[in-house]
Amino acid sequence: MIGQAAGPIDEGAAPFPRSLREGRQTVWLRPAISRSSEVREIVSSAEVEAAVQRFRRFEPVLAGLFGEQEWDGRVRSALIPLSADRHWVKGDHALPMTGSIKARGGVHEVLRLVEERARAQGLLGGDDYRCLLDAGSRSAMAGRKVVVASTGNLGYSVGLVARAFGLRAEIHMSRDAKLWKKEALRAVGATVVEHDCDYTSTVARARAAAATDDAHFIDDERSRDLMTGYAAAGVELEEQLLGAGLEIGPARPLVVYLPCGVGGAPGGITLGLKRRFGDSVITVFVEPVASACVMAAMIQGGCEPVDVASYGGNNDTIADGLAVGRASDLMLSACGNLVDAVVAVTDQDMIMAMRDAWLTYGLRFEPSAAASMAAHSPLMASAARSHGWPDLAHAHHLFWATGGSRLPADEFSALLAR
Numbered sequence: 001m002i003g004q005a006a007g008p009i010d011e012g013a014a015p016f017p018r019s020l021r022e023g024r025q026t027v028w029l030r031p032a033i034s035r036s037s038e039v040r041e042i043v044s045s046a047e048v049e050a051a052v053q054r055f056r057r058f059e060p061v062l063a064g065l066f067g068e069q070e071w072d073g074r075v076r077s078a079l080i081p082l083s084a085d086r087h088w089v090k091g092d093h094a095l096p097m098t099g100s101i102k103a104r105g106g107v108h109e110v111l112r113l114v115e116e117r118a119r120a121q122g123l124l125g126g127d128d129y130r131c132l133l134d135a136g137s138r139s140a141m142a143g144r145k146v147v148v149a150s151t152g153n154l155g156y157s158v159g160l161v162a163r164a165f166g167l168r169a170e171i172h173m174s175r176d177a178k179l180w181k182k183e184a185l186r187a188v189g190a191t192v193v194e195h196d197c198d199y200t201s202t203v204a205r206a207r208a209a210a211a212t213d214d215a216h217f218i219d220d221e222r223s224r225d226l227m228t229g230y231a232a233a234g235v236e237l238e239e240q241l242l243g244a245g246l247e248i249g250p251a252r253p254l255v256v257y258l259p260c261g262v263g264g265a266p267g268g269i270t271l272g273l274k275r276r277f278g279d280s281v282i283t284v285f286v287e288p289v290a291s292a293c294v295m296a297a298m299i300q301g302g303c304e305p306v307d308v309a310s311y312g313g314n315n316d317t318i319a320d321g322l323a324v325g326r327a328s329d330l331m332l333s334a335c336g337n338l339v340d341a342v343v344a345v346t347d348q349d350m351i352m353a354m355r356d357a358w359l360t361y362g363l364r365f366e367p368s369a370a371a372s373m374a375a376h377s378p379l380m381a382s383a384a385r386s387h388g389w390p391d392l393a394h395a396h397h398l399f400w401a402t403g404g405s406r407l408p409a410d411e412f413s414a415l416l417a418r
């Protein structure tokens with residue numbers, strides 16, 4: 001899983017723990033839990049509120065486009081109690097439209113683009129957006145092209161929703177992307193460009209391909225629209241926690257386990273939650289040990305992206321949603337200081353958690369989503385040994401399940417059998 005780095009590892013400049021370099025489970029803890037007073041305004045609460053409102057305006061349109069199963073158009077997932085005491089799952093694996101957390105960030109950026117184009121073309125009179133369902137509006141959208149690079153889920157989600165509105169979609173897939181996602185995209189008329197390289201290089205090629213006037217490039221490493229779309233989930237979760245009567249405070253913190261690729265999704269959610277709950281929420285980012293780009297950045301000070309090759313990571317992991325070699329610049333500057341812990345897990349850890357979620361709870365996760373559950377025990381063991389961390393004996397634990405309900409049955413059983 002961990003290959004040779006491009007050159008010899010410089011031990012002096014890179015004090016990476018031995019377990020990380022050897023491809024074993026590793027935990028990084030911030031010395032003390034971050035506070036809401038440390039939340040930066042790089043991505044402001046007004047921007048997040050604007051995303052919440054945008055999702056609201058589009059509800060009737062999304063219901064019209066994707067409402068086969070009597071969906072009301074609201075992008076919202078269930079808060080699922082597990083049988084274990086004070087353990088919860090946030091069910092983004094079953095989000096409408098795309099079956100992954102990308103229905104928040106990726107879809108939000110598509111909605112912003114559709115809105116911008118519709119305004120420019122004079123299609124929108126007031127706040128009733130149902131005119132976007134008309135054939136005329138679809139043909140107006142065809143003048144614009146969305147370009148994105150993806151390991152799978154981002155491209156799948158952006159492509160599906162962009163095409164539903166009539167936008168053209170060009171999806172650049174890295175070698176991690178699964179065949180069924182490419183086929184589904186082609187079936188809705190998206191152009192899929194396949195690259196035999198990793199995610200970082202695919203991004204560079206997609207960016208170059210998007211240098212035309214009619215194209216909009218969705219930049220996973222820098223996009224504010226992605227991040228604010230994810231951050232909107234903070235509002236949703238707060239309502240659900242209140243509804244479930246959960247008491248959260250210093251004596252009963254909420255530990256949230258967030259699967260992490262470039263960090264946009266977990267970062268956006270972290271921003272939303274820290275603003276509301278301060279240090280009563282503890283955020284744990286979870287990465288494959290072969291793609292621990294946020295852990296690598298944290299170990300080196302947390303200000304700049306660090307390539308996983310610097311500790312010997314090679315991005316070879318079954319968690320295609322997380323196979324990313326460099327963290328998002330925007331995430332590190334907007335909320336890198338709010339990441340309380342990073343847990344790097346092995347492929348085997350994820351497979352076991354995936355099996356457990358299915359056999360014990362009947363929940364269908366892809367490996368990326370199961371990473372959240374795999375991080376629980378190692379986090380608890382490290383936190384118990386740390387002096388600066390609170391006692392987690394009475395904490396609530398929330399596992400963010402980021403994808404999986406769309407996984408074809410044969411892929412799912414092949415993964416379970418590994």
Ligand SMILES: *Cc1c(COP(=O)(O)O)cnc(C)c1O
Binds near residue numbers: 262
């Ligand atoms: C995209 C994705 C993530 C992580 O999102 P980033 O913004 O890349 O950090 C986690 N899980 C799944 C299933 C995903 O598709």
